[in-house]
Amino acid sequence: MRGKVAIEVWDSWMRLFHWGLVLAVLISFYTTKTSGAPFLFPIEVHAQAGYLILGLLVFRWLWGVLGSVYARFKTFLYPPAKTMAYSKALIQRKPSAYASHNPLGGWMVVIMLLSLTFQAVSGVFLSDDIFFQAPLYGLFGEGASSQLRTLHQWNSDLLIILIGLHLVGLVVHRLLGEPLLAAMLGGTKRFHQQPTDAHNEPLTASMLRLRALGALLIAAGVVVWLWF
Template sequence: MYQAKLAINVWDGWVRVFHWGLVAAVLVSFYTTKTSGLPFLFPIDVHAQSGYLVLGLLVFRWLWGMVGSVYARFSTFLYPVDDTIAYSKTLLKRQAPAYASHNPLGGWMVLILLLSLTFQALSGLFLSDDIFFQGPLYGLFGQEVSSQLRTLHQLNSDLLLILIGLHLVGVVVHRLLGEPLLAAMLIGTKRFRQQPADAHSEPLNISLLRWRALGVILIAAGVVVWLWF
């Protein structure tokens, strides 16, 4: 007997634009640390500018995680440790319930990724290559601090590669389990055969969300403009 699927609009347009914008900016950031030429005349400058964009996007996401649509909020997908452990056990048994937003493990992975990316973007503001580039906050806390931040910036870069790899593995695993996360981040909608564990009935106030989005975008854009110019 045919069983209809329940469609839920999970990821709003702002979250999707943030996600793919962040992917593009991070790719440019990593690429410009590995090249010394084409297509960029001064890769270090492009690296810094992509870092500014990353920081602006992160400012948007941190704020949107507090005032955005229900499934975008951190309070929706960050669960207590006990709940996360319990979910992990059901996942190993392939009995894990479906979630509209991030599941407990995915929610903590998102938070760790955001924290690592934020540290990477912020620490870059204090660095200099002693030749072509000097961050807008270079020397603010002295040369010793800048030197320590340079080391941490490099180490965190390696950590980010690991976290991004784990994130991609998670996407593949969930696809094999029948949850197409990539498609949901493209179109914003997830389909379920039954009500997900974190289903919310909060009415969507489009007008209010637009005003909130405008305010958050202006703040994030202000950060980028200040850093860029």
């Protein structure tokens, strides 16, 4: 049964960021976690995917401060007590409805963004000691680069766990009647009643476009600088 309240939750910039990140992360993992990748120089493709990921993350961190109301971190980051209360209600299959990320999901998003950011940033200091050197390799000495390489490898395993938990969360919420994937595709969520965190958008469409353009220019500048 369709809900009575329809809310435009994820703006087009958020949806483009999300699916662009999914594609770039898939390419990044494919070029390191499988054999026989269909690229002439897979390490270079891996690095270029990392540059794109870093640019996308720069945009997301900026959009989390400057963007539409449901994309802002302050909208979906809750104190520990509220997060624990939501977790308990979720276990009891009685969670409150949230337009943006729920308290548990909001912290999960931030943890994943932090892990992805570390992965992308650490990558620009690495080398494979044969064919490839990232733009900032050796900036802090070879010892630091070696330590970052180890952390980069460990964090890639952590990311697999985080992505797995994210997918499990999607399935759980779908079973609870909340199709999060459909919302990230179309941008709209439907509810039987007003969600707990319903907000009015304080910014005009023209102001959002202006802010998005600024964030995109900064993110694109990072990618171009690293790529070339």
